Amino acid sequence: MKHFTLKRGLAAAFLASSALMAPPALAQGSDTLVIARSMDVNSLDPARAFCDTCQFYLTAVYETLVTLGADNKTLVPNLATSWEMNDDLTEFTFHLKDATFADGSPVEAKDVVWSMERLKNLKGSPSFLVDDLVSAEEVDPKTVKFTLGASNSEFLNKISAAYTGVINSDVAKEHGALDGVDAAEKDSSEPWFLENSAGSGPFMLKSYSPEAELRMARNDAYYGDKAAFSEVVVTQIQDAVSQAQALETGQVDIAMQIDPDTAASIRSPDVKTEIVPSFNFVYMGFIPGAKGMKDVLTPEVRRALALAIDYEGMLDFTVGGNGAQQAAPIPNGFPGTENLVPRTYDLEKAKAMLADAGATDLKLVAGYPNDNVYGVDFNIMMQKVQQDFAKAGVELELKPLTWAVWRDELGAGEWPVTAVYYAPDYYGSAQYVQYFGMIDGYPWAKRASVGDFPLVVNPAEGPLYEQALRSSGADADAAYAKLGQQMMDDAIILPLVSPNLVLAYRDDIEGVRYSACCNLPLAEISRK
Amino acid sequence: MLAYILRRLISIPFLLLGVASVSFLLSQMTKGDPLAALVPERQMSNPEIVNAVKAQWGLDEPMPIRYVRYLGNLLQGDMGTSFSTRRPVALDIAERLPATLELVIAAMIIGTAMGLALGLLSARFRGTVIDSLARIFALLGSSLPVFWSGLILLYVLSVRFSIVPGTGRLPPRVDPPPDVTGFYTVDALLAGNFPLFLQALSHLALPAFVLGWAVTGIITRLVRSSLVEGLSLDYARTARAKGAPERVVLVRHALPNAMIPLLTILGFTFAYLITGAVLTEAIFSWPGIGSYAVRAAASLDYPAIGGVTIVGAVAFLLANLVTDIAYAWANPRIKVH
Numbered sequence: 001m002k003h004f005t006l007k008r009g010l011a012a013a014f015l016a017s018s019a020l021m022a023p024p025a026l027a028q029g030s031d032t033l034v035i036a037r038s039m040d041v042n043s044l045d046p047a048r049a050f051c052d053t054c055q056f057y058l059t060a061v062y063e064t065l066v067t068l069g070a071d072n073k074t075l076v077p078n079l080a081t082s083w084e085m086n087d088d089l090t091e092f093t094f095h096l097k098d099a100t101f102a103d104g105s106p107v108e109a110k111d112v113v114w115s116m117e118r119l120k121n122l123k124g125s126p127s128f129l130v131d132d133l134v135s136a137e138e139v140d141p142k143t144v145k146f147t148l149g150a151s152n153s154e155f156l157n158k159i160s161a162a163y164t165g166v167i168n169s170d171v172a173k174e175h176g177a178l179d180g181v182d183a184a185e186k187d188s189s190e191p192w193f194l195e196n197s198a199g200s201g202p203f204m205l206k207s208y209s210p211e212a213e214l215r216m217a218r219n220d221a222y223y224g225d226k227a228a229f230s231e232v233v234v235t236q237i238q239d240a241v242s243q244a245q246a247l248e249t250g251q252v253d254i255a256m257q258i259d260p261d262t263a264a265s266i267r268s269p270d271v272k273t274e275i276v277p278s279f280n281f282v283y284m285g286f287i288p289g290a291k292g293m294k295d296v297l298t299p300e301v302r303r304a305l306a307l308a309i310d311y312e313g314m315l316d317f318t319v320g321g322n323g324a325q326q327a328a329p330i331p332n333g334f335p336g337t338e339n340l341v342p343r344t345y346d347l348e349k350a351k352a353m354l355a356d357a358g359a360t361d362l363k364l365v366a367g368y369p370n371d372n373v374y375g376v377d378f379n380i381m382m383q384k385v386q387q388d389f390a391k392a393g394v395e396l397e398l399k400p401l402t403w404a405v406w407r408d409e410l411g412a413g414e415w416p417v418t419a420v421y422y423a424p425d426y427y428g429s430a431q432y433v434q435y436f437g438m439i440d441g442y443p444w445a446k447r448a449s450v451g452d453f454p455l456v457v458n459p460a461e462g463p464l465y466e467q468a469l470r471s472s473g474a475d476a477d478a479a480y481a482k483l484g485q486q487m488m489d490d491a492i493i494l495p496l497v498s499p500n501l502v503l504a505y506r507d508d509i510e511g512v513r514y515s516a517c518c519n520l521p522l523a524e525i526s527r528k
Numbered sequence: 529m530l531a532y533i534l535r536r537l538i539s540i541p542f543l544l545l546g547v548a549s550v551s552f553l554l555s556q557m558t559k560g561d562p563l564a565a566l567v568p569e570r571q572m573s574n575p576e577i578v579n580a581v582k583a584q585w586g587l588d589e590p591m592p593i594r595y596v597r598y599l600g601n602l603l604q605g606d607m608g609t610s611f612s613t614r615r616p617v618a619l620d621i622a623e624r625l626p627a628t629l630e631l632v633i634a635a636m637i638i639g640t641a642m643g644l645a646l647g648l649l650s651a652r653f654r655g656t657v658i659d660s661l662a663r664i665f666a667l668l669g670s671s672l673p674v675f676w677s678g679l680i681l682l683y684v685l686s687v688r689f690s691i692v693p694g695t696g697r698l699p700p701r702v703d704p705p706p707d708v709t710g711f712y713t714v715d716a717l718l719a720g721n722f723p724l725f726l727q728a729l730s731h732l733a734l735p736a737f738v739l740g741w742a743v744t745g746i747i748t749r750l751v752r753s754s755l756v757e758g759l760s761l762d763y764a765r766t767a768r769a770k771g772a773p774e775r776v777v778l779v780r781h782a783l784p785n786a787m788i789p790l791l792t793i794l795g796f797t798f799a800y801l802i803t804g805a806v807l808t809e810a811i812f813s814w815p816g817i818g819s820y821a822v823r824a825a826a827s828l829d830y831p832a833i834g835g836v837t838i839v840g841a842v843a844f845l846l847a848n849l850v851t852d853i854a855y856a857w858a859n860p861r862i863k864v865h
Contacts, residue, residue, distance in 0.1 A: 030701055032700075032701045034700040034701060042565070042568070042612070042614070043614055050568045050571075051568075123576055123577050123580035123581075124577070125567065125568050125571050125577065127577065128571065128574065128577075184580040184583075184584065185580075185583065185584070190614055191614070191615065194614060194615060209623060209815065210610075210612070210613035210615065210620065211613075211815060211819065211820070211823065212623075212815035213700070213815075233700045233701065235696060235700040235813070236813055236815065237695060237696075237813045238810050238811075238813065238819075239810070241679060242679070242682070242695055242811065242813065245682060245683060245686065245687045245694065245695075246694050246695060248687050249686055249687055249690065249693075249694050251693070251694035251695070251696075251699065251700065252700065402560065402826055403564050403826065403827065404560030404561050404562070404564040404565075404826065404827055404828040405559050405560045405561075407560070407561035407563070407564050407569065407572060408559060408560050408561040411561075411572070411573075420569065422570075435570060443570070443572075443573035443574070446573050447573060
């Protein structure tokens with residue numbers, strides 16, 4: 001009988017462990033592009049989806065009529081080769097190129113009309129992009145005409161958003177997709193879109209497992225330049241540190257959500273990081289309509305509080321200086337922001353203004369999502385606000401909440417201060433006025449006033465917004481600049497940080513860039 | 529015994545019905561916006577979108593009607609559609625549960641083996657350096673937060689020294705084996721793909737060790753104290769008097785007695801880890817049921833919360849049943865009625 005000895009035991013342990021020491025599957029030379037990110041997919045149906053992951057998935061699989069150029073400003077042809085519009089910007093006509101869907105059938109005007117009607121009638125999350133669409137008509141198989149209910153100089157920008165991607169209507173209809181006015185109740189195609197795609201883009205959906213993996217296969221029948229990779233895998237890796245580790249080991253080619261601090265800790269010479277300005281921003285919002293605040297959070301008090309925030313210190317505190325200040329709730333670089341001057345920190349003036357307004361012993365509560373977005377930890381950010389307010393003699397109680405509870409309390413005006421974030425859906429400033437403008441019925445006006453609109457409505461903004469939508473070019477920019485200044489004067493929305501974005505990828509990867517409409521254009525990426 | 533098992537099995541569906549009802553009512557009463565996962569924040573002020581979504585998901589109906597419908601669907605095996613993934617909850621669970629089971633089973637094997645070995649060493653060499661080292665190792669496992677030990681071990685063993693692969697169940701570039709059991713290691717072997725089996729095993733090793741290490745502490749302490757107590761009892765003295773060496777007294781006489789209280793702990797820990805391995809799953813990007821449960825709770829995804837609660841309840845009920853049976857088998861003095 002053989003007896004156990006230490007030597008035999010060690011040998012057995014070594015043999016067993018050597019089986020586990022499988023080297024990681026390295027990226028180099030692979031025909032598959034692997035991307036690490038924490039996925040936020042809420043749907044893969046263009047008319048229902050609304051998330052950062054959706055933006056680059058839809059861009060890769062479905063194509064829009066126009067798209068945003070690499071300069072993140074210029075609209076360039078995509079499915080449409082050219083377009084024209086009438087003088088009052090209510091009619092837009094597009095001429096389609098000879099494109100084909102992944103199944104080989106041609107992209108025709110009927111598909112464009114059907115996709116836009118469906119986007120509007122399904123009343124999904126991105127339906128606001130076409131809420132002013134009155135009709136979409138097929139002029140001929142290669143020409144489509146849209147009529148809007150009012151002038152809109154940003155209509156072209158809106159339809160560059162990934163959610164307006166054109167769907168193969170014949171295929172989608174076979175699987176329960178509808179475009180009629182009853183689409184919101186009767187469309188049953190969502191499960192199908194989670195397993196299939198029907199676009200004309202350079203990739204097709206291969207498989208999707210929620211919060212685990214999203215696989216796209218190259219559309220080998222693509223009518224244009226074919227994508228460099230035969231497959232793109234988006235793999236779920238929750239946090240920045242784990243994403244960086246996966247990138248360093250070569251397990252992934254691109255890590256999408258690495259913050260500047262984590263980027264600085266990467267030691268591998270095979271990893272390249274670029275820090276670029278983003279169009280995302282994190283902001284604080286005042287809610288004068290909150291319980292007991294109508295006579296307290298007056299415009300004077302809000303402006304005083306805005307002066308009490310140390311914005312430069314906030315940048316250091318939250319993102320280690322890797323970001324930018326932003327003046328109005330319109331991102332830097334968007335129309336109308338060129339000459340807007342960011343707010344400055346003036347504690348003495350803030351104290352004086354608070355005293356003049358009789359706001360002594362002011363006590364406020366800030367309810368905000370307990371979140372970390374774009375590398376900004378909301379708790380740290382609000383602690384900085386708390387410290388700054390304390391210097392001005394204002395007590396701020398912090399109330400971090402889960403997302404669902406925060407939303408529940410937000411509409412009820414439970415607290416007068418909050419903090420949230422915003423990322424653009426397309427390049428254009430109208431989306432910000434439409435959301436942050438203190439205009440009767442608009443989302444943030446409703447939120448800030450808790451339904452008592454006269455409390456916050458700024459009568460100058462409505463006409464200015466109409467003017468911006470009626471004009472284009474420099475005239476529109478001027479109108480948005482005035483709107484930006486008005487929104488600053490409202491002192492309801494205070495942008496705190498526009499964090500930089502880290503593009504982190506293996507050094508054999510090229511073509512990685514950040515797009516304001518589409519996040520990460522996959523078809524432009526290749527391996528050296 | 530057979531009658532006892534049958535009685536327990538028959539009671540399970542009724543208990544589950546109660547669990548499902550309590551889970552439904554509690555989640556409905558929880559403060560929060562159930563549309564959080566259905567309507568993005570920017571559209572929550574748009575009444576047209578909000579109303580359309582409420583109607584589509586039946587959230588515009590009174591709670592009693594939703595409750596009756598939920599139970600009716602549940603009795604037909606339909607757990608509803610997740611607000612977040614937009615897929616049937618049963619499908620989500622069927623995809624994720626095998627991943628968690630594979631991880632938890634491996635962790636339990638590692639944790640139990642290490643706990644037994646360390647407990648034996650501690651008891652055998654009580655009061656020596658070996659005893660101290662074994663107890664420190666066990667204590668570290670149960671004291672260190674999994675997110676810390678997981679990240680550090682991942683960094684050292686994967687990033688710095690490439691001893692183990694990275695996160696996930698398989699390298700992202702590799703297709704999983706044909707789905708039979710949902711356990712990648714088993715399915716790879718069933719497919720006759722040994723290299724794939726090794727890849728799946730190497731991906732499983734570190735998360736299973738980290739999770740198993742956390743379990744080791746309690747097992748080590750329990751085994752050590754039971755053995756120390758057992759070694760001072762009459763049967764141990766008798767064995768020694770009959771000339772049995774100390775190793776034999778420990779392994780053949782004291783250890784079987786020490787196993788009895790251990791069974792309870794093992795059963796409970798296994799059931800707990802089914803939904804409680806969330807941190808390990810997050811660190812190692814392991815697409816299991818724990819992370820699904822946390823996401824469901826955070827977003828008030830009612831159908832998913834209900835589904836996960838039922839899975840957790842089934843795990844506890846079955847673990848209790850198996851523990852009771854094992855207890856009776858291990859200790860003939862115990863009778864089950």
